[in-house]
Amino acid sequence: MTRPAISAEGVGKRFGATVALDGVDFDVALGEIHAVVGENGAGKSTLIRILGGVHRPDRGVIRLDGKECHFASPRDAIAAGIVTIPQDLRLVPALSIAENIALGDLPVRRLGPLTMVDRARMRSEAHAVLAQLDFDPDPDRPVAVLSFAERQLVAIAKALRRRSRVFILDEPTAALEKREIERLFSVLARMKRQCTAVIYISHRLDEVVAIADRCTVLRDGRVAAVAARGTFAVNDLVGAMIGRLAQGAVAFSLPAGEPLLEAQPEGVATVCVREREVVGLAGLLGSGADRMIRSLFGAGSDPTMVATRGDKRRLASPADAIAVGIGMVPGERALGLIMNQSVRDNILLPNLDVLTRIGWLDRDAGDRLVAEVMELVDIRPRRPDLKASALSGGNQQKAILAKWLARRVAVLLLDEPTQGIDVAAKAQIHALIRDVVARGGGALIHSSDLGELARLCDRVLAVRQGRIAATLERPASLDEPTLSSAIGG
Amino acid sequence: MPLISLIVLCAATALLTNRFLSPFNLTNILVQSSIMAVIAMGMTFVIVGGGFDLSVGSTAALSGCIASMVMLEAGIAAGVAAGIVVGAAVGLANGLVIAFLNVNPFITTLGTMVLVRGVVFLITGGAPVSGETGLPGEFIAFGSERFLGIHYLVWVPAVLLAVLSFVMHATPYGRRVYATGGGREAAYLAGVPVRRVIASTYVWCGALAGVAGVMLAARLQSGQPTAGEFYELTAIAAVVLGGASLQGGEGTLYKSVIGVFIMIVLGNALNLLNVDSYWQRVAVGAVIIAAAAAERLRSHRNQ
Numbered sequence: 001m002t003r004p005a006i007s008a009e010g011v012g013k014r015f016g017a018t019v020a021l022d023g024v025d026f027d028v029a030l031g032e033i034h035a036v037v038g039e040n041g042a043g044k045s046t047l048i049r050i051l052g053g054v055h056r057p058d059r060g061v062i063r064l065d066g067k068e069c070h071f072a073s074p075r076d077a078i079a080a081g082i083v084t085i086p087q088d089l090r091l092v093p094a095l096s097i098a099e100n101i102a103l104g105d106l107p108v109r110r111l112g113p114l115t116m117v118d119r120a121r122m123r124s125e126a127h128a129v130l131a132q133l134d135f136d137p138d139p140d141r142p143v144a145v146l147s148f149a150e151r152q153l154v155a156i157a158k159a160l161r162r163r164s165r166v167f168i169l170d171e172p173t174a175a176l177e178k179r180e181i182e183r184l185f186s187v188l189a190r191m192k193r194q195c196t197a198v199i200y201i202s203h204r205l206d207e208v209v210a211i212a213d214r215c216t217v218l219r220d221g222r223v224a225a226v227a228a229r230g231t232f233a234v235n236d237l238v239g240a241m242i243g244r245l246a247q248g249a250v251a252f253s254l255p256a257g258e259p260l261l262e263a264q265p266e267g268v269a270t271v272c273v274r275e276r277e278v279v280g281l282a283g284l285l286g287s288g289a290d291r292m293i294r295s296l297f298g299a300g301s302d303p304t305m306v307a308t309r310g311d312k313r314r315l316a317s318p319a320d321a322i323a324v325g326i327g328m329v330p331g332e333r334a335l336g337l338i339m340n341q342s343v344r345d346n347i348l349l350p351n352l353d354v355l356t357r358i359g360w361l362d363r364d365a366g367d368r369l370v371a372e373v374m375e376l377v378d379i380r381p382r383r384p385d386l387k388a389s390a391l392s393g394g395n396q397q398k399a400i401l402a403k404w405l406a407r408r409v410a411v412l413l414l415d416e417p418t419q420g421i422d423v424a425a426k427a428q429i430h431a432l433i434r435d436v437v438a439r440g441g442g443a444l445i446h447s448s449d450l451g452e453l454a455r456l457c458d459r460v461l462a463v464r465q466g467r468i469a470a471t472l473e474r475p476a477s478l479d480e481p482t483l484s485s486a487i488g489g
Numbered sequence: 490m491p492l493i494s495l496i497v498l499c500a501a502t503a504l505l506t507n508r509f510l511s512p513f514n515l516t517n518i519l520v521q522s523s524i525m526a527v528i529a530m531g532m533t534f535v536i537v538g539g540g541f542d543l544s545v546g547s548t549a550a551l552s553g554c555i556a557s558m559v560m561l562e563a564g565i566a567a568g569v570a571a572g573i574v575v576g577a578a579v580g581l582a583n584g585l586v587i588a589f590l591n592v593n594p595f596i597t598t599l600g601t602m603v604l605v606r607g608v609v610f611l612i613t614g615g616a617p618v619s620g621e622t623g624l625p626g627e628f629i630a631f632g633s634e635r636f637l638g639i640h641y642l643v644w645v646p647a648v649l650l651a652v653l654s655f656v657m658h659a660t661p662y663g664r665r666v667y668a669t670g671g672g673r674e675a676a677y678l679a680g681v682p683v684r685r686v687i688a689s690t691y692v693w694c695g696a697l698a699g700v701a702g703v704m705l706a707a708r709l710q711s712g713q714p715t716a717g718e719f720y721e722l723t724a725i726a727a728v729v730l731g732g733a734s735l736q737g738g739e740g741t742l743y744k745s746v747i748g749v750f751i752m753i754v755l756g757n758a759l760n761l762l763n764v765d766s767y768w769q770r771v772a773v774g775a776v777i778i779a780a781a782a783a784e785r786l787r788s789h790r791n792q
Contacts, residue, residue, distance in 0.1 A: 299678060322680040330678055338671035340738050349668050349679040352661035360659045403679065 003066060005030045005197040006051060006082065006166050011060035013046050020046040022221040023060070030165065033188060033198040035208040038218035039241050039394075039422035044201050047218070048168050051199070052084040053077030078104075083159035084168040087175075087420075089151050091158075093144035098126035100143050101158045129157040133187050147286070149180035156187060167191065168199045173207060174420045177284045177448060178484065185211055203420060205234045206451075217241055238423050256458065260442040261326065261411045262307040263296055271296070271461065271468070273411055273442035278433060280457035281446040282487045288466030289446045290331055293415045296444070297321045297328040308410070322350055327404030329397070331415035331446075336400035337388040344370045344384035347402050354407070373402040377432055394425025401432055412436055412443045418452060430456055450483045462486035490787070491731050491747045494780070498751060502758040509761055519643050522753045524549075524701045524708070526646040526746045528724045529731075530653055531580075531697030533745040535594075536728050537657075538690035539670035539737025543598040544583060545698040546720035547605035550713065552576040552702030554609055557618040557712030565628050572706070573699040579605055580695020584688030602721065609714045618712035632707030642704055646746065649697070654742050666690060671738025726777045727752050732784060751780075 007027035013020045021043045028034040038044050049055045051062065053071030061068050064080055071077045074084070091100045099122065107121040126139040135153045143151055152172060159167060169188075173181045188198055188211065202208055208215055215232060217225040217240040225232075225240040257275030264270050271292070273279050283289030295304050298315030305314055308324045315321045318328070327350070330336050337346050347370050348355065355366050370384045377398040379391070388396060397417065404412055412433065418426040433443050433456065447453050453460050460483060462470040470486045502509045528545050535542045552572035560568025583601055587594045623629070631641045657663035668676040669686045677683045701720075706712045731748030733740025755776060759769045 297678070317680075317682065318678050319680040319682055328678060334672070335675050335678055338668050338675045338738065340734075340736075341667065341671050345664065345667070346679075349664065349676070349681065352664055356661050360655070361661060361664070363659075 004028060004063070005065065007063045008047070008051065008057075009061050009063065011047070011050060011057045011062070013050060013055060013058050019221050021050070021057070024218070024221070024223055026216055026223070028166065028197040028199055030195045030197050031192055032213045033192055033200055033211055035200045035202060035212035035215040036218060037202065037205060037208055037215060037237055037241060038224075039424055042218040042241070042422075043221040044218055045170075046221075048084060048170060048199065048201060051077070051166075052082060052168055078162065078164070081163065081165040082168065083162065083164040083166070084170065085152070085155045085159065085172065087171045089155045091143050091151055091155060094142055096140050096142055097130075097137055097146070097154055098123045098139035100154055101126045101129065101139075101161055103158070105162065125161060126157070129161045130154075132160060132190070133157055134183075148175045149177070149183070152176075152184070153187070160191075164196070166197045166199065168201070170201045171203065171420055172200070173202060173204055178450075179284075181207070203422060204449075205237045205423075208237065209234055241423060254438060257440070258309065259307070260309060261296070261444070263304060271444070273444050275440050275442060276437050277459070278437055278443045278445065278457045280453035280460035281444065281463055282450060282453055282460050282483050283446070283463035284448075284487055287463045287487065289463040290415050291466070292463065293328065293413050293444065293446050294330075297326060297413055299328070322407070322409075325410035326413060327407060327409035327411070328413040329400050329404070329415065329417050331419070333393065333396045333400065336403075337396055339389040340387060342385050343374070343379065343388055343391065343399055346388050346399060347373060347384075347406055350403050351406050369406050373406045376405060377402045378428060392425075394421040394428075397421055397425065397429060398432075401429065405432070405436070410441055412441065414443060414445045416447055417445060418447070418449070450487075454479050454483060460486075490784075491744050491751065494730075495747050495751050495754065498754055498758070502754065502761070505758075506761045509758065514757070514761070516640070518750075518753055518757055520640050520708075521757075522746075522749050523640070523642045523646050524704050525720065525723055525727065525753065526749045527649060527697050527701040527704065528720055529727045529745045529749045530646070530649060530742050531694035532721075532724045532728050533731075533733060533740050533742050534653075534657075534666065534690040534693040534697075536725075536733045536735060537670050537737065537740040538666045538687055539673060540587060540687060540690060541594040541598065541725075541735070542580075542583065542691060542694045543595070543721045544579060544601040544605055545694060545701075545724060546717035547602045547609065548576050548579045548695055548698040549702035549705060549717035549720060550715070551579065551605050551609045552699035553706035553709075553716055554613050554618050554702075554712035554714055556703045557620075557624055557706050558612075560624060560628060561618075561620040565625050568628070569703050572703040573696055576699020576702060577692050577696035580691040580693065580698070581688070583695065584691030587691065588684040588687040613712065613714045615714055617709075617714070619710065624706070624710060628707055629710050632704070632710065642708065645700065645704060649700070650742055650746060653693075657742060662686075662689075667738055669737075723752055724749075729784075730777070730780050 004027035009025055011021055011024045024043065024047060026047060036044050036047065046055065050057050053074045053076050063069065069080065092103065102122045102125065107118040107125065108115050109118040123139050130136060133153050133156060143154060172184060176184065191198060200212060209232065213229050215227050215237065216223055217237060219241060254276040256277040259272050259274050261273045262270055281289040281292060291300065294300050296306060298304060298317050298321040303314050303316040305312060313324055348366050351369065352361065355362050374382055374384060379395050379398050379402065388399060391399060418429055437443055445453065445457065458474050460472045461468045462472065464487065472482060472486060508514055528549065532542060532545065552575050555575045556568040556572030559571040579601060583598055586592050586597045634641060636644060657666065665681045665686050668679065668681055669683045673683050702717065705716050709716065727748035728740060728745045729735065730751050731740065731744035733745065755773060756769065759772060
């Protein structure tokens with residue numbers, strides 16, 4: 001490869017008592033895709049924030065084209081050609097595609113003393129960069145009407161227009177479906193040919209193996225391994241990330257018992273979750289699988305009829321669902337937890353009725369319950385008074401599960417329970433779900449990670465256009481390719 | 490943090506003027522704070538629940554006038570009850586519109602603020618309500634006399650603070666108010682009936698504004714249609730000075746009461762120091778902004 005476009009040498013960064021980075025060397029060349037992986041808290045975010053000018057390193061140097069540089073702000077980094085595309089994309093939904101692409105550097109024309117936005121040029125420039133991405137929307141449409149994958153392309157187009165040379169993509173595929181991931185990869189391949197340097201952060205290790213020229217594994221703020229394309233497989237990365245070898249655990253089916261939850265949404269099949277059974281919902285983005293989870297929890301736009309242990313019930317709100325022993329882990333962690341409140345308050349929230357003694361809360365019983373479930377799901381640190389926002393993504397997800405385990409719900413509904421969390425936390429969450437099931441509960445899981453569904457579920461329902469299109473049973477038809485074709489991917 | 494500010498403010502004022510610590514002045518501060526403290530406690534419920542209420546000043550005036558009118562006809566107990574019920578009814582109207590029709594709380598309560606004030610003028614004809622012989626003597630005594638050496642008016646917020654703090658911190662209802670303000674959708678998905686919770690915070694706020702209106706009538710010995718103007722702004726400022734977040738989910742009743750003391754002591758200090766009343770407004774406004782900015786900076790650094 002050529003000389004690095006950007007490099008970090010011996011970079012260290014502390015936040016208070018926490019050492020986020022401890023002497024990290026990292027570089028990426030023009031025309032290279034360099035992946036960075038690691039568990040949550042390994043230092044990935046800090047590294048890309050330093051490269052993107054958000055944080056300043058305590059020690060070490062950053063070199064751009066071999067010259068030492070100091071970014072005082074993200075603005076400096078962008079001016080130097082380094083663009084970060086964050087997970088939430090930072091677009092303005094109400095503005096048009098063309099305006100979003102031009103924002104921060106609007107083309108202008110002068111009319112005497114007035115400076116005006118040159119709308120015609122803004123539109124044609126937008127059109128030109130979008131064409132490079134094989135994406136051809138009407139540039140006057142507001143970004144709000146686009147899908148997430150399309151918005152991501154707009155964010156990339158915005159960076160391309162600035163002639164950025166270093167792209168930092170933070171978990172770009174976390175919310176993408178298979179076809180969209182393929183399109184993103186072809187965009188990345190093209191950018192690579194155009195001599196752009198790409199830094200690619202992801203939790204999806206199979207993607208990293210597929211696309212990265214090099215991969216740096218961070219662990220506890222240090223570089224645990226660097227490997228070139230073709231010299232590593234997913235298991236090597238996992239081993240380097242957690243410092244030991246991972247086992248690809250496949251769940252064993254248990255004999256299913258009585259039906260716990262039955263519902264008849266539109267489609268050919270009934271949704272039925274039995275005792276000791278994990279049922280999957282597979283579907284592309286927009287297939288309605290996520291809405292089905294919400295609706296079974298009484299949180300859809302209309303009340304749902306379900307049968308729990310044979311009794312017909314009308315669920316008009318989540319409170320109704322909770323009352324009959326259903327719990328839900330929503331797809332967005334910000335909806336599962338009240339971020340500015342403590343872990344304790346969050347865990348107790350759906351359990352307040354159980355802990356009430358003649359009108360007031362039994363604090364001691366609450367504390368005991370919280371301590372017990374925090375131990376059970378292994379939330380770290382074990383500090384119930386910590387704000388939920390201070391936990392890592394994996395621990396937040398465990399805290400959401402803890403709310404429902406504390407209540408001993410019969411049925412758990414889970415929407416993307418392991419999206420964007422690290423391998424170790426993912427394995428723990430899978431184990432917790434299997435635990436619930438082993439103790440006689442049932443679980444219904446929607447995930448866009450088909451491999452996860454294939455490993456975890458006893459049965460998977462394929463969802464297309466809000467209808468259940470097929471049922472796939474273990475072991476005959478439960479594998480990724482079959483699932484993928486069943487959902488139309 | 491608010492407590493330290495209050496202590497520093499009191500110490501500085503005491504050093505600058507020896508009149509500050511006189512028993513007369515301190516009593517005056519307590520009595521002045523008492524009515525505002527009751528309103529600020531109601532406002533704390535609403536703000537912790539993620540809302541906002543501009544109508545409390547008008548509601549207090551309405552409650553004071555209704556209480557006075559009913560009292561003249563049917564006795565003290567009926568009057569006091571009527572005043573509080575009317576306040577709660579205004580709060581319920583606010584709450585239903587905000588929680589169930591999803592109208593912005595700022596707009597809703599701006600509307601009721603103006604509307605309720607109009608109703609006050611309509612029912613009183615713009616004149617104070619005190620009847621031909623004045624309000625009952627026991628009621629006026631409640632506005633000026635003491636029990637165990639402390640004004641009745643000061644006992645009211647003291648007792649309410651104890652009871653309502655229990656409600657907010659030790660009952661499931663209180664925890665649900667915090668949860669709703671901290672994240673409405675997340676609270677809903679945890680089984681909290683968020684619409685009912687939000688509506689209920691406005692009922693508390695209205696009922697407490699009603700209590701404040703009755704106290705005000707006792708103190709002014711009449712129902713004054715113009716009473717309570719700008720109370721909403723002082724109350725909101727006090728709650729924010731007490732560390733509550735206008736985003737919702739954060740705030741504590743006793744700290745809001747400390748915020749009230751800060752507002753009242755500040756006004757008192759500027760008076761004692763003979764600061765021009767026009768400048769007083771400038772100073773109070775600046776202090777509110779500075780305090781809120783300091784709080785933002787502090788919480789930003791903690792993250």
